[in-house]
Amino acid sequence: MSLVVAKFGGTSVADYAAMNRCADIVLNNPATRVVVVSASSGVTNLLVELAQANVTETQRLALLKKIAQIQYSIVDCLARPDDVTAAIDRLLSRVDVLSQQFQADPNKATADELLSLGEQCSSQLFAAVIRERGVVSSAFDVRQVMRTDSLFGRAEPQIGELKSLATEKLLPLLASQLIVTQGFIGADAEGRTTTLGRGGSDYSAALLAEALDADAVEIWTDVPGIFTTDPRLAPNATAIPEISFNEAAEMATFGAKVLHPATILPAVRQQIQVFVGSSKAPELGGTWIRHQVENPPVYRAVALRRDQTLLNLHSLQMLHAQGFLAQTFATLAKHKISVDLITTSEVNVSLTLDKTGSDSSGQGLLTEALLQELSQHCRVRVEDKLALVAIIGNRIATTAGICQQVFSVLAPHNVRMICQGASPHNLCVLVHESEAADVVAALHRNLFEQ
Numbered sequence: 001m002s003l004v005v006a007k008f009g010g011t012s013v014a015d016y017a018a019m020n021r022c023a024d025i026v027l028n029n030p031a032t033r034v035v036v037v038s039a040s041s042g043v044t045n046l047l048v049e050l051a052q053a054n055v056t057e058t059q060r061l062a063l064l065k066k067i068a069q070i071q072y073s074i075v076d077c078l079a080r081p082d083d084v085t086a087a088i089d090r091l092l093s094r095v096d097v098l099s100q101q102f103q104a105d106p107n108k109a110t111a112d113e114l115l116s117l118g119e120q121c122s123s124q125l126f127a128a129v130i131r132e133r134g135v136v137s138s139a140f141d142v143r144q145v146m147r148t149d150s151l152f153g154r155a156e157p158q159i160g161e162l163k164s165l166a167t168e169k170l171l172p173l174l175a176s177q178l179i180v181t182q183g184f185i186g187a188d189a190e191g192r193t194t195t196l197g198r199g200g201s202d203y204s205a206a207l208l209a210e211a212l213d214a215d216a217v218e219i220w221t222d223v224p225g226i227f228t229t230d231p232r233l234a235p236n237a238t239a240i241p242e243i244s245f246n247e248a249a250e251m252a253t254f255g256a257k258v259l260h261p262a263t264i265l266p267a268v269r270q271q272i273q274v275f276v277g278s279s280k281a282p283e284l285g286g287t288w289i290r291h292q293v294e295n296p297p298v299y300r301a302v303a304l305r306r307d308q309t310l311l312n313l314h315s316l317q318m319l320h321a322q323g324f325l326a327q328t329f330a331t332l333a334k335h336k337i338s339v340d341l342i343t344t345s346e347v348n349v350s351l352t353l354d355k356t357g358s359d360s361s362g363q364g365l366l367t368e369a370l371l372q373e374l375s376q377h378c379r380v381r382v383e384d385k386l387a388l389v390a391i392i393g394n395r396i397a398t399t400a401g402i403c404q405q406v407f408s409v410l411a412p413h414n415v416r417m418i419c420q421g422a423s424p425h426n427l428c429v430l431v432h433e434s435e436a437a438d439v440v441a442a443l444h445r446n447l448f449e450q
């Protein structure tokens, strides 16, 4: 029997009406046995605010109230609210206790436990909505199977353990009920709650699909598929009916928020097809991400990743010497930082930091300790307020005329850095944050709307 894992993002489970639209989608396909939910829209942001140091008691209480309002507005619509009231009350009192604990002793472990409560609430509520439709369903605590390391805020799933735990504890349940579970969260070997980084629910769904040998993962969101660029940036962007794993992975990596960057990895490993569609308008169809597609175009999409940091390293030691990059990368690896783009000159190296794995509580990657360590072997200059624009496609490095076309569009803008050639799938430019939206719109007009 085929098995589908369906994931619903924050806006898709924002309120009772939205949850019911998702229930229609789930119940329309008998192969859907596992549902992965995000926290209801806005809840994780409120939890992130609670997980900041120096929140005053008045602010804390106001945040708790807002979170409770979102959850109770759903409970109050249920035909049998008693079904979940006790569970939601218990979770909200955990928010209260943990947010107090965090103010007394701010640490990442407490922050992660706090952040996990949004998904814990929404999964209880969604399972209740499904039960209301007369279908046997329960909220399954994903921490029983989603084993991660202990890097709170951006924990790494342990694929082997996840697979054996899911086979033992989750798979047997699917024959008798529809399982609703949490995206974004996991637990380390000691049972401590961890999170996978913001937007991580897509990744959770793909990981669970891999662990359960599912046939497809569906990512239900607020847009009917993956578009040629973020439709918020270019009103004429269009949905892409079919896209390859490679192209989709590049898009996600370079900022197309519709998919968490790591989502494609499990799908590729297991050759699982991924569908992206709108829970508000499932009839519009969406995008299928497959291993291979016919006639992939040269230009597929434009992606934008804001909030980029450029590190400029200068050292005379680099001149005709060896080992400088090895030393730099060793330092970055020690601080668990993955390098993104890189360009070099005689005595300079410029690199951008990959924030895609950045912390769930929004903390930057660049720490004082890292800067100090780098400064021991070179002069470090940090530039921010930059944005990375990536043109995603195929045969980019081997097709003549691409640079001319792209650079003529970029003529009025200052380009801080260019990367092209390493991958056949992208050409990236770093521009000032304030120009980014214009650059994306202009590229989209010229490459996709002619």
Ligand code: ADP
Binding pocket: 008, 009, 010, 011, 012, 038, 199, 220, 221, 222, 223, 225, 226, 227, 228, 229, 230, 231, 232, 255, 256, 257, 258, 259, 301
């Ligand atoms: P969810 O809460 O369902 O995970 P997200 O907000 O994380 O939803 O992702 C959906 C959003 O991604 C869309 O509303 C859209 O603005 C943005 N987005 C960015 N790039 C793209 C793209 N290329 N195609 C579609 N949506 C995109």
Ligand code: ASP
Binding pocket: 009, 010, 038, 039, 044, 045, 118, 183, 184, 197, 198, 199, 200, 201, 202
């Ligand atoms: N709720 C988490 C977030 O807002 C995870 C997700 O929605 O994917 O980042």
Ligand code: MG
Binding pocket: 009, 199, 202, 257, 258, 259, 260
């Ligand atoms: Mg998302």
